[in-house]
Amino acid sequence: MPKLKMGMVGGGEGAFIGAVHRMASNIDGQIELVCGAFSSSAEKSQRSGEALFLDASRCYASYQEMMDKEAALPEDERMDFVSIVTPNHMHFPVAVAALEAGFHVMSDKPATLTLDEAIKLRAKVEETGLLYGLTHTYTGYPLVREAKARVAKDDFGTIRKVVVEYPQGWLADADGDDNKQAAWRIDPAKAGVSCCMGDIGVHAANLAEYICGIEITDICSDLNTFVDGRTLDDDGSVLLRFNNGAKGVLMASQISMGEENGIRIRAYGDKGGFEWRQEEPNTLTLKWNHKPAELVRTAAYGEFSALAQAAMRTPAGHPEGYLEAFANLYKDFSEHVRARKEGRDVAETAKTLTGIKEAVRGMAFIEHVVKASEEDTKWHTLPQY
């Protein structure tokens, strides 16, 4: 079987996350970018595509055109799946269009602009039977996966306490609000009901659930808008209850000056605890009460869970980074697509890919964390959708 063929929507000149998706999908040499609708400007889309070495005929003026024209190509020529890297408000219409045209979807997060859209999108995924992946990047780090595997085999006992945080500082000044990356995030029309929680808080919530294998059931939310002139949150703290009785704290902030992308999780069970943080992602610290802490390090040739092993590319001490984590999501998604094409089971290690279920949960978290923040009662139940 040849390389998988990817089409991209969004990610033209000046965009940030599109380039990340392309680099991530490139690393393993399993996926080939064959077409794209890189911008809502036809000219810009054309120019962007050619700079990516695409055939001019497959640089489309709109995502609708891309779906139509690609669907009309012979099966062995047309794209296998669509990668969606637009601002948030376009995720839903593009995903629906792709699914309706018969293409699998790999989407940047959050899945949609609203919870309602997410529920509709799930229906569409179920109706078409096509594949849907959501790039909750941090789940791609090898040691995040190792932590998940160790929780699953009860190394830490029953999880009692989870502290997950995602501090950033880059939106601490109103001055930066007109830069391209900031502008859409603070605009409700493009970002939805939340800035901070929608952009990064939801990553933290997802990471906690992914690793610990438990689900948030209730939240006590306190969102803040520190910078004048904004309508959405730029900071927030949330107390958590989980379905196994664990408690937790989730903090996300975009006004924590000097912080970069400090997503970090600490969790404690009744046997032990662990800590992982993205800024030094190749160390997983295991914590014990009556013996020394241990430093588990990323290492392609070490003794790890199969889940983690499948996500490593370099020997110990040769650090793996954000792009490799992102690449693992594309690797998993590719495995799903290939297994589908080959009519076989998906490899076990690819099964933790975040998908439509997490998409709906994420949107539910975002909408309810905003609602809960406005309430006077302490605890707000997160409904199941």
Add this chain to the structure above:
Amino acid sequence: MPKLKMGMVGGGEGAFIGAVHRMASNIDGQIELVCGAFSSSAEKSQRSGEALFLDASRCYASYQEMMDKEAALPEDERMDFVSIVTPNHMHFPVAVAALEAGFHVMSDKPATLTLDEAIKLRAKVEETGLLYGLTHTYTGYPLVREAKARVAKDDFGTIRKVVVEYPQGWLADADGDDNKQAAWRIDPAKAGVSCCMGDIGVHAANLAEYICGIEITDICSDLNTFVDGRTLDDDGSVLLRFNNGAKGVLMASQISMGEENGIRIRAYGDKGGFEWRQEEPNTLTLKWNHKPAELVRTAAYGEFSALAQAAMRTPAGHPEGYLEAFANLYKDFSEHVRARKEGRDVAETAKTLTGIKEAVRGMAFIEHVVKASEEDTKWHTLPQY
């Protein structure tokens, strides 16, 4: 003027914190232990005192005896102040007895068993006009003081967000509940209404207020008891509002396995942020949005605020620890006592010593954080007492 003369109540054989107070008061050679009622057992008190090189006649059978007999000694022989290092429930009666007998008091924290006692104690302090110091140890670290000084001169701008935490793991197992240190902390009769918040949460609250120069006005509290068979909290998370509009999160835990005494504070203003943690107390990290983070390091000969400078003893790279921080509280308290004896003003650098005001605030925090945890409404106002 000779060394100051200290009497001690509590801290006999097998005790932990009494030895800490003695070492801390020893370091600078300004204070001499002259007497003590080290145990409620007369024999044990005697034996403890003699092991500390005390004259047998000044190893008392009870704190009442100590107050009486010392008060009867000539002024230049009797103790200058009492150091109280008993379990929590004895702090109040001993402090009152000492004040009534005319002695200044340096007390281990928390000041009393209940808020009510703290208010009464404050009245007694005011009535007698004597000195009262409370050992909120972490305020003695040089770089905690440097952080306080830098906040005060507006280096970080208006503080918006404070995250303060104190994770421990040592009470994660019921197994340890019969060791001496654990037993009284989990016993309401000896510890008061709270274990975790009373023992360590209050340190975190105090540290945040001390450094940032702002006061907690409202709390949203979620306390937990994870270990079966306990009646008091062994973990808790609290959302905070401060009187300058800042928000915060306070986490304290005694079931966070593998954590030691991880008290740590991060705060962010509208100009910059900082981080300090006790486990590596000689580094204060300054965080900025558009320039590199800076590592300020303890160094007796560096350029620091007078407040921090007065708290340092060694050159950069020669780490100062917990005992030196504790010693700084005794150093400050000694300065207050000496200034009083000499009829002069207290040195500016000694004025941040935590005292009866913080004692009352601390007890108010403890009682209200417990009350608030039981309520369904989100925010609970912390009254001024």
Add this chain to the structure above:
Amino acid sequence: MPKLKMGMVGGGEGAFIGAVHRMASNIDGQIELVCGAFSSSAEKSQRSGEALFLDASRCYASYQEMMDKEAALPEDERMDFVSIVTPNHMHFPVAVAALEAGFHVMSDKPATLTLDEAIKLRAKVEETGLLYGLTHTYTGYPLVREAKARVAKDDFGTIRKVVVEYPQGWLADADGDDNKQAAWRIDPAKAGVSCCMGDIGVHAANLAEYICGIEITDICSDLNTFVDGRTLDDDGSVLLRFNNGAKGVLMASQISMGEENGIRIRAYGDKGGFEWRQEEPNTLTLKWNHKPAELVRTAAYGEFSALAQAAMRTPAGHPEGYLEAFANLYKDFSEHVRARKEGRDVAETAKTLTGIKEAVRGMAFIEHVVKASEEDTKWHTLPQY
């Protein structure tokens, strides 16, 4: 202009570094693998190539065949350059064959098995006028480049002292000597006159010269073989003199148990110093005598030298790793190839790519550090070749 076309020699099934070169050359989507001679076994080469989605006709049985057949293809079809990822002893013959067939060469390090070969290779490069790149990986890290740029603009003053080290532990046991990666490294026929210095010590020497912009002139060498049964060094320490009067220490070790790939450099000038280490490559620590240390962090949107800026792909806090560093070498090499094809100047930021000059210097270092170790005199001059 289309993607550049790469042919690969070596890197078939079971190999390690070939996959690294492929991932690194993939990331930016500027290079396409079009052919290869992946193994000395024709069958294995074929199987490896097909797993990489190559056309069967371009999976060659030998590198000689690859050179012949590719050279015979039309110019717009044949490969643009050859990537050499074989064990050390094959680097030279393959590079010569490629150059003679008219192809540019990107070679894994060390360039050749012997200094003599390196000198011959240089002659061949000069004779053909073709491009030659050598993958001294660590020079690809953004903050290594930032350090180089800061030294160049005199931020640290005249460099006086350089400490560079590369500790590993993986060859500490004879037990591992029959694994594929170990076996050739300890075999003089495949690795040359040195194991530890040839494999990793030369990286350390190169890194010091690359960043500091000075050259080693004299060495005092002490190589060791700690594991019985080996003939080559598995550890060594070398004192250094540089051409600007600086002194240094170079340590490399493969028997330092528990160490991973801890290449690290510290250098001190008469104005300040810096430290960088690969295991946390996204922090460059600046050290000053009378102000706090500063932490410079990788960040695609920060204020950096153009050299470093060109080497960054992600925002602050999203760690870049080993593959991205490696990718920067391919990015630089691509720029050289494209500039040559387009008849234009090479971009300034690509000019620090390590090439044939460093190849010869590296081999000279390896041979002389072995010679010097056997001598009784302290200092051994490193000749200019």
Add this chain to the structure above:
Amino acid sequence: MPKLKMGMVGGGEGAFIGAVHRMASNIDGQIELVCGAFSSSAEKSQRSGEALFLDASRCYASYQEMMDKEAALPEDERMDFVSIVTPNHMHFPVAVAALEAGFHVMSDKPATLTLDEAIKLRAKVEETGLLYGLTHTYTGYPLVREAKARVAKDDFGTIRKVVVEYPQGWLADADGDDNKQAAWRIDPAKAGVSCCMGDIGVHAANLAEYICGIEITDICSDLNTFVDGRTLDDDGSVLLRFNNGAKGVLMASQISMGEENGIRIRAYGDKGGFEWRQEEPNTLTLKWNHKPAELVRTAAYGEFSALAQAAMRTPAGHPEGYLEAFANLYKDFSEHVRARKEGRDVAETAKTLTGIKEAVRGMAFIEHVVKASEEDTKWHTLPQY
């Protein structure tokens, strides 16, 4: 038995290390400062002593007077031992005078100005049969002792490689050469044949031998003087051979800008390795080839060797610092003095106190490292004296 009585020579107003000795001897409340000759100026000595609460009659005008007058006091009044905290050139005459007057000696390091003096001092110690302790401070850290204990019970196997370093930056500028602390260190008349090696290099050598239980037999030395106008070394690197076949590197520097007191040791045996550094002294990292690194942390109630246990004062997470390490040397020395007075064996845990043997070895190291640096031959044997 009462507190031990200490007399001090040196350490008057403006001195640094005298205050450190006093604080260190104070901490445990076992030692009382009873007299001193704090300065060569009688008036300054008097003033210094009174500030330390001494009886005016025991503030002596000279060390000779102190020896005479104290020796004439009744046995239960006179000092038990002399603490010597003068600049280096006075260590020898004061120590000899004390021993001849019948007093035990606790001396700051280095023991003497020259090797010859050290040998004579050893003879005097042996002749008098009195106790002699040398404050190699770093041997007092709990985790240094734990490392020693673990090496001794073969946790790491046979030590093969030792890397010990002591970088400082404070003498990088000639500007500081007239400050009091710098001035005597760079003056051969007061510091002896070496500045950097005598002041800090010898600490590094001692630390390596103390922990690893092996002795340096040969050195290859390269000392430097980077700052113009100095006659002594301000930097140096030394290759080492040990009596068990291990190799090593010792680096000491006073011109490494931005470095504080970064003494650090890494050692590797054929089973595992470890690392300890003073700037974060409460962590000992254990390194293994096939399992995670472990972080052993200072903790008064943990499972440690008796040697380390005896050196700890606080629970895990409450950092112990430089003064506590220093206090452990006084604690050990006190135990020797008390055991002598009580006619009993010294406690096992006090037996690693560095004494006259290490004093001679240290001076031999200093003199030979200077000699060796001037030689053209690579290896220089360190004679046994």
